Amino acid sequence: MDEFFDKVSDTVMTAGKVVSDKAKNVTDITKTKYEITTKQNELKAKYALIGERFFEENKDNHDESYDEIFADIEQLKDDIEDLNDRIVNLKGAKLCPSCGAEVSEKANFCNKCGASLN
Ligand SMILES: [Zn+2]
Structure with missing residues (x-):
């Protein structure tokens, strides 16, 4: 009987750990997505800086494709x-x-x- 309860206890604990690991992964995914968005916004800002600089340096003399x-x-x-x-x-x-x-x-x-x- 003790063996039965040990097994049940192990199963419950394992299930609990799986649930908490999944919850932690969901939190980590959210945090990581936020980090990605932050980096993408930084990247956009850097591209915008280059674009602004290119515009100022070439507004009076640029290739007609622009x-x-x-x-x-x-x-x-x-x-x-x-x-x-x-x-x-x-x-x-x-x-x-x-x-x-x-x-x-x-x-x-x-x-x-x-x-x-x-
Ligand atoms: Zn004034």
């Missing part, structure tokens, strides 16, 4: 500038022509650089 993407980038930069201007307008503000600081629409002088705004 014409479309360079034009797209210029358009996107213009669009972002326009959208930022829209926000400044919606806030009832304007940008200092001298330093670019956001100042009240009614201000006569820039409160950052002191430039005259009239």
Whole structure:
């Protein structure tokens, strides 16, 4: 009888260990996926740095095969500038022509650089 209970006990303990190993593996998989995502995001950021540098170094002189993407980038930069201007307008503000600081629409002088705004 003791042998029977020992066997049952062993089986239960083994099953418990399998369950806890599986749970640990699930946790490790989640952690590892998070690490992969983090590394992929770092990789994307590095590629973006190279892309930005390539753009700045070649925007005035590049192979015509890049014409479309360079034009797209210029358009996107213009669009972002326009959208930022829209926000400044919606806030009832304007940008200092001298330093670019956001100042009240009614201000006569820039409160950052002191430039005259009239
Ligand atoms: Zn200013």
